[in-house]
Amino acid sequence: MALVVEKFGGTSVADAAHIKAVADHVVRRHNHGDQVVLVVSAMGSETDDLLRLASDLSDNPPARELDMLITGGERKACALMAMAISALGVTAESFTGSQAGFLTDDTHTNAKILEITPERITDAVAAGIVPVVGGSQGASPQRNVTFLGRGGSDTTAVALAHAIGADYCELYTDVPGVFSADPRIVDKARLMATVSFDELLEMTASGCPKPAMRAVELARSHNVELHVRSAFTWMPGTTVTREETMERAIISAVTHDTSEAKMTVSGVADKPGVAGQLFRALANADINVDMIVQNVSAQGVTDISFTVPIDQLATALDIATGMQTDLGATSVSGDDGIARVNLIGAGMRTNPGVAAQMFETLAAAGINIEMISTSAIRISCVIRADDTERAVNVLHDAFELDQPRDQRS
Amino acid sequence: MALVVEKFGGTSVADAAHIKAVADHVVRRHNHGDQVVLVVSAMGSETDDLLRLASDLSDNPPARELDMLITGGERKACALMAMAISALGVTAESFTGSQAGFLTDDTHTNAKILEITPERITDAVAAGIVPVVGGSQGASPQRNVTFLGRGGSDTTAVALAHAIGADYCELYTDVPGVFSADPRIVDKARLMATVSFDELLEMTASGCPKPAMRAVELARSHNVELHVRSAFTWMPGTTVTREETMERAIISAVTHDTSEAKMTVSGVADKPGVAGQLFRALANADINVDMIVQNVSAQGVTDISFTVPIDQLATALDIATGMQTDLGATSVSGDDGIARVNLIGAGMRTNPGVAAQMFETLAAAGINIEMISTSAIRISCVIRADDTERAVNVLHDAFELDQPRDQRS
Numbered sequence: 001m002a003l004v005v006e007k008f009g010g011t012s013v014a015d016a017a018h019i020k021a022v023a024d025h026v027v028r029r030h031n032h033g034d035q036v037v038l039v040v041s042a043m044g045s046e047t048d049d050l051l052r053l054a055s056d057l058s059d060n061p062p063a064r065e066l067d068m069l070i071t072g073g074e075r076k077a078c079a080l081m082a083m084a085i086s087a088l089g090v091t092a093e094s095f096t097g098s099q100a101g102f103l104t105d106d107t108h109t110n111a112k113i114l115e116i117t118p119e120r121i122t123d124a125v126a127a128g129i130v131p132v133v134g135g136s137q138g139a140s141p142q143r144n145v146t147f148l149g150r151g152g153s154d155t156t157a158v159a160l161a162h163a164i165g166a167d168y169c170e171l172y173t174d175v176p177g178v179f180s181a182d183p184r185i186v187d188k189a190r191l192m193a194t195v196s197f198d199e200l201l202e203m204t205a206s207g208c209p210k211p212a213m214r215a216v217e218l219a220r221s222h223n224v225e226l227h228v229r230s231a232f233t234w235m236p237g238t239t240v241t242r243e244e245t246m247e248r249a250i251i252s253a254v255t256h257d258t259s260e261a262k263m264t265v266s267g268v269a270d271k272p273g274v275a276g277q278l279f280r281a282l283a284n285a286d287i288n289v290d291m292i293v294q295n296v297s298a299q300g301v302t303d304i305s306f307t308v309p310i311d312q313l314a315t316a317l318d319i320a321t322g323m324q325t326d327l328g329a330t331s332v333s334g335d336d337g338i339a340r341v342n343l344i345g346a347g348m349r350t351n352p353g354v355a356a357q358m359f360e361t362l363a364a365a366g367i368n369i370e371m372i373s374t375s376a377i378r379i380s381c382v383i384r385a386d387d388t389e390r391a392v393n394v395l396h397d398a399f400e401l402d403q404p405r406d407q408r409s
Numbered sequence: 410m411a412l413v414v415e416k417f418g419g420t421s422v423a424d425a426a427h428i429k430a431v432a433d434h435v436v437r438r439h440n441h442g443d444q445v446v447l448v449v450s451a452m453g454s455e456t457d458d459l460l461r462l463a464s465d466l467s468d469n470p471p472a473r474e475l476d477m478l479i480t481g482g483e484r485k486a487c488a489l490m491a492m493a494i495s496a497l498g499v500t501a502e503s504f505t506g507s508q509a510g511f512l513t514d515d516t517h518t519n520a521k522i523l524e525i526t527p528e529r530i531t532d533a534v535a536a537g538i539v540p541v542v543g544g545s546q547g548a549s550p551q552r553n554v555t556f557l558g559r560g561g562s563d564t565t566a567v568a569l570a571h572a573i574g575a576d577y578c579e580l581y582t583d584v585p586g587v588f589s590a591d592p593r594i595v596d597k598a599r600l601m602a603t604v605s606f607d608e609l610l611e612m613t614a615s616g617c618p619k620p621a622m623r624a625v626e627l628a629r630s631h632n633v634e635l636h637v638r639s640a641f642t643w644m645p646g647t648t649v650t651r652e653e654t655m656e657r658a659i660i661s662a663v664t665h666d667t668s669e670a671k672m673t674v675s676g677v678a679d680k681p682g683v684a685g686q687l688f689r690a691l692a693n694a695d696i697n698v699d700m701i702v703q704n705v706s707a708q709g710v711t712d713i714s715f716t717v718p719i720d721q722l723a724t725a726l727d728i729a730t731g732m733q734t735d736l737g738a739t740s741v742s743g744d745d746g747i748a749r750v751n752l753i754g755a756g757m758r759t760n761p762g763v764a765a766q767m768f769e770t771l772a773a774a775g776i777n778i779e780m781i782s783t784s785a786i787r788i789s790c791v792i793r794a795d796d797t798e799r800a801v802n803v804l805h806d807a808f809e810l811d812q813p814r815d816q817r818s
Binding site: 145 | 459462463468471473477478481485488491492493495501503505553
């Protein structure tokens with residue numbers, strides 16, 4: 001008998017039939033003796049539909065009101081789910097984030113959890129009731145409704161699992177688990193039975209869409225056992241573990257991301273403070289800068305390249321262009337035709353051969369590398385967006401990611 | 410400068426265009442110096458849509474979950490309205506019933522207001538903010554979300570107007586005010602500039618759909634000045650007053666109701682306790698019995714006739730039939746082909762000529778009267794449903810309701 005938090009994403013509660021399928025699963029599990037706590041996202045495209053309504057009414061809706069509006073999606077889904085479970089003879093009760101005890105800060109549309117007082121949830125579980133909690137929501141100290149942001153239901157589930165001392169947390173999505181590459185573009189992509197927190201973090205930070213990175217970070221820091229599963233196949237999926245890094249390089253996956261653009265500020269003086277000045281200005285405008293590369297200095301001047309989300313490129317260009325004289329830069333340019341491919345795995349820093357093999361593989365396929373950055377468990381290359389699919393496939397082949405780790409050459 | 414609570418019904422917030430029109434009205438009023446507090450219903454058919462979803466998932470959804478689900482409709486509408494007002498440059502903030510301080514009992518789907526602590530609303534008003542409150546909702550002492558029932562937004566508005574000491578309360582609907590008869594079936598129906606609480610109560614109790622009777626009762630007992638207006642024409646509408654009853658009979662309106670069925674329990678012993686036994690059993694099953702008539706006793710037996718909502722007829726027949734032996738009744742019958750026409754006005758009890766004229770008018774039109782009941786300010790006749798439209802028209806003509814009161818013969 002286990003105490004389990006199960007989170008169901010939007011596609012797994014998209015309509016009455018899907019909600020019933022989830023309810024059926026929950027009731028079986030409950031009758032099997034497990035104690036189940038559910039966290040649900042908004043149904044299908046509900047959040048987008050609500051945002052469309054908001055944009056019909058205002059070019060710049062107040063964040064507080066957006067939160068009141070959007071959290072209604074999860075609230076609706078959790079009430080419906082509680083009805084569906086009750087209809088199968090197991091008592092279920094829905095809870096808003098506030099009712100479930102989620103106290104957050106007041107950063108509307110992207111609130112952070114401050115504290116959870118889950119007494120209503122633990123009381124319900126003790127009474128044999130299945131609590132169904134609205135995901136991605138809470139209440140601020142000012143008693144306003146807050147939204148944790150897109151993908152926040154994963155965070156709700158992990159935080160709740162920690163708060164109630166659940167044995168583990170299952171994140172049910174529309175994919176069967178974590179793959180060695182995007183199965184939509186790599187035929188041989190392999191479903192990974194296990195992945196480490198660090199690897200999964202790097203994967204979600206570099207293009208792997210599920211689960212939400214923030215939830216993985218939270219699970220990692222609170223040591224919450226995480227399972228990524230499909231609400232369509234109900235197969236075991238991927239277990240996220242706290243596995244030790246091996247001495248030998250073990251490549252887990254290749255991910256890709258086409259949501260970013262590249263910016264280059266050229267010919268700036270290679271002296272302290274210049275980069276700080278630039279990135280402070282971008283940070284003040286909430287530009288989400290990623291992957292920064294500063295090229296080798298030649299004659300005391302240097303080029304700084306970095307990536308930003310495509311939809312922030314125009315703003316970032318405006319800011320950098322406005323600072324061009326201050327920075328002493330010769331030019332500022334942007335490029336939204338790029339993609340990033342990332343190789344994820346343990347032990348890469350101490351195995352330089354991995355990076356070399358990655359660059360050789362891309363070169364052999366005639367794919368030019370425009371930027372490189374590495375972490376302890378990731379190597380990222382910026383390439384032309386048109387080359388993405390080919391790059392992911394040749395890398396997946398080169399590192400034999402379709403084979404279980406112990407069967408690679 | 411007035412402090413006003415304005416309630417907008419579902420059709421007046423049915424889509425973005427309507428919400429914008431309401432926002433425009435509110436902003437004009439705010440800029441004119443009035444302090445406006447809004448109460449909004451769910452958009453258009455939202456409540457029905459949510460109920461349909463619920464019925465897809467459960468034949469008998471738990472009332473607690475229905476409330477969590479349905480109140481989401483008003484919550485969505487109030488967030489969108491706050492955005493629309495803010496987009497026009499006036500700060501607005503949405504509040505759920507719970508946030509607005511509505512404490513209710515725990516009768517889910519039909520909760521009663523216990524207490525209002527409207528500090529967040531009065532604070533917002535003092536800060537120059539337009540509060541937009543979700544109608545028909547609150548929180549129970551157990552901190553569960555509760556729904557006040559269909560039409561509950563009128564109740565929310567009146568109760569809030571009383572709690573914050575508003576100068577008056579305006580109920581905006583899709584009709585221009587209170588009419589002397591249903592304008593859809595009586596061409597000459599007259600928009601009434603004023604109506605008394607008592608008259609309006611009798612009208613809403615006997616087929617006049619707006620405003621909700623419960624809200625009128627509340628306004629009457631707390632002496633809240635009530636205006637019934639249209640969110641489509643923005644004309645002055647009808648003011649509900651505490652007018653004194655005149656000595657002379659003043660007929661206000663003729664209303665009709667085709668939502669009820671007639672039941673007759675025949676041949677029961679004319680002795681104490683029989684009616685009590687019957688109506689206690691019906692009340693225990695939550696059958697909403699209206700208009701009870703017991704015919705004159707003949708040879709110690711009597712017939713009891715009464716009306717019930719059409720959708721409760723089958724249940725009521727089952728119960729009465731099951732008691733037939735106990736009651737000593739010779740038969741139990743139901744008839745769902747009836748309608749009720751009602752003449753509303755002050756001073757009718759002391760003016761017996763009014764009842765006579767009503768019966769004569771119907772008789773002259775060849776319309777048979779099956780049941781009669783009267784109150785101090787109402788005379789109701791049950792007739793065949795097919796005769797409804799004709800009955801309402803001949804009565805409207807006979808009492809010259811198309812004329813202002815002081816110009817009738």
